[in-house]
Amino acid sequence: MSDYRVDFTQMPWETPIDGLRFKALRRGGRQLRLVEYGKDMAPHICAKGHIGFVLEGRMELRFANEVTTLNPGDGLFIPSGEQHQHETIILTDVVRMVMVEDL
DSSP, X not given: OOSSOXXXXXXXXXXXXXXXXXXXXEETTEEEEEEEEETTOOXXXXXXXXXXXXXXXXXXXXXXXXEXXXXXXXXXXXXXXXXXXXEEEEOSSEEEEEEEEEO
16 A cells, blocks of 8 residues: 555455444544444444545434534534534435544
8 A cells, every 4th residue: 555545445344333334544643534324323422523524425413502414525524522522313324424533
Protein backbone atom coordinates (compact mmCIF):
# COMPACT_ATOMS: atom_id res chain seq x y z
CA MET A 1 0.00 0.00 0.00
CA SER A 2 1.26 3.47 -0.88
CA ASP A 3 1.94 6.01 1.85
CA TYR A 4 -0.57 8.32 0.15
CA ARG A 5 -3.24 6.09 -1.39
CA VAL A 6 -5.75 4.18 0.71
CA ASP A 7 -6.97 1.02 -1.03
CA PHE A 8 -10.03 -0.05 0.93
CA THR A 9 -10.45 -3.08 -1.37
CA GLN A 10 -7.35 -4.65 0.21
CA MET A 11 -8.52 -4.17 3.82
CA PRO A 12 -10.58 -6.59 5.89
CA TRP A 13 -13.95 -5.58 7.30
CA GLU A 14 -14.19 -5.09 11.07
CA THR A 15 -17.59 -5.78 12.65
CA PRO A 16 -17.74 -4.46 16.23
CA ILE A 17 -21.55 -4.85 16.53
CA ASP A 18 -24.37 -6.30 14.43
CA GLY A 19 -25.34 -3.90 11.66
CA LEU A 20 -22.05 -1.98 11.65
CA ARG A 21 -18.91 -2.81 9.73
CA PHE A 22 -15.96 -0.74 8.60
CA LYS A 23 -12.50 -0.75 7.07
CA ALA A 24 -9.97 1.55 8.73
CA LEU A 25 -6.54 3.00 8.17
CA ARG A 26 -5.03 4.27 11.42
CA ARG A 27 -2.08 6.67 11.42
CA GLY A 28 -0.82 9.47 13.63
CA GLY A 29 -3.66 9.39 16.15
CA ARG A 30 -6.39 9.46 13.46
CA GLN A 31 -8.31 6.99 11.41
CA LEU A 32 -9.91 7.07 7.98
CA ARG A 33 -12.85 4.68 7.79
CA LEU A 34 -15.17 3.36 5.13
CA VAL A 35 -18.28 2.62 7.20
CA GLU A 36 -21.43 0.63 6.43
CA TYR A 37 -24.43 0.87 8.74
CA GLY A 38 -27.21 -1.67 8.29
CA LYS A 39 -30.84 -1.31 9.22
CA ASP A 40 -30.30 -4.07 11.81
CA MET A 41 -27.82 -1.99 13.86
CA ALA A 42 -29.03 -1.83 17.45
CA PRO A 43 -29.81 1.69 18.70
CA HIS A 44 -27.09 3.10 20.91
CA ILE A 45 -25.96 6.49 22.21
CA CYS A 46 -22.57 7.78 21.03
CA ALA A 47 -20.58 10.71 22.44
CA LYS A 48 -17.59 10.36 20.09
CA GLY A 49 -16.76 13.04 17.56
CA HIS A 50 -17.18 12.35 13.85
CA ILE A 51 -16.33 14.07 10.60
CA GLY A 52 -17.79 12.33 7.59
CA PHE A 53 -19.42 12.28 4.18
CA VAL A 54 -22.47 10.22 3.20
CA LEU A 55 -21.87 8.20 0.02
CA GLU A 56 -25.11 6.22 -0.04
CA GLY A 57 -28.30 5.86 2.01
CA ARG A 58 -30.16 7.97 4.54
CA MET A 59 -29.81 8.22 8.30
CA GLU A 60 -31.24 10.25 11.13
CA LEU A 61 -29.18 11.68 13.97
CA ARG A 62 -31.02 12.39 17.19
CA PHE A 63 -29.45 14.87 19.59
CA ALA A 64 -30.93 16.18 22.88
CA ASN A 65 -32.56 19.20 21.19
CA GLU A 66 -32.41 18.39 17.48
CA VAL A 67 -33.07 15.69 14.92
CA THR A 68 -31.35 15.91 11.56
CA THR A 69 -31.48 13.68 8.48
CA LEU A 70 -28.38 12.98 6.38
CA ASN A 71 -28.67 12.10 2.70
CA PRO A 72 -26.11 11.15 0.02
CA GLY A 73 -23.76 14.07 -0.54
CA ASP A 74 -24.20 15.47 2.98
CA GLY A 75 -21.29 15.94 5.32
CA LEU A 76 -21.34 15.83 9.08
CA PHE A 77 -19.25 17.39 11.79
CA ILE A 78 -20.03 16.27 15.34
CA PRO A 79 -17.68 17.40 18.11
CA SER A 80 -16.76 14.94 20.88
CA GLY A 81 -18.42 15.19 24.25
CA GLU A 82 -21.55 14.42 26.24
CA GLN A 83 -23.22 17.65 25.08
CA HIS A 84 -23.05 16.30 21.50
CA GLN A 85 -24.12 12.72 22.21
CA HIS A 86 -26.35 11.30 19.53
CA GLU A 87 -28.32 8.27 18.48
CA THR A 88 -28.16 7.05 14.88
CA ILE A 89 -31.24 5.66 13.16
CA ILE A 90 -30.71 4.01 9.75
CA LEU A 91 -33.56 4.86 7.35
CA THR A 92 -32.47 2.78 4.33
CA ASP A 93 -31.17 -0.79 4.08
CA VAL A 94 -27.56 0.44 4.08
CA VAL A 95 -25.75 3.72 4.72
CA ARG A 96 -22.17 4.04 3.44
CA MET A 97 -19.91 6.82 4.67
CA VAL A 98 -16.32 7.93 4.75
CA MET A 99 -15.28 9.19 8.19
CA VAL A 100 -12.16 10.84 9.62
CA GLU A 101 -11.82 10.51 13.38
CA ASP A 102 -9.37 11.00 16.22
CA LEU A 103 -8.37 7.81 18.01
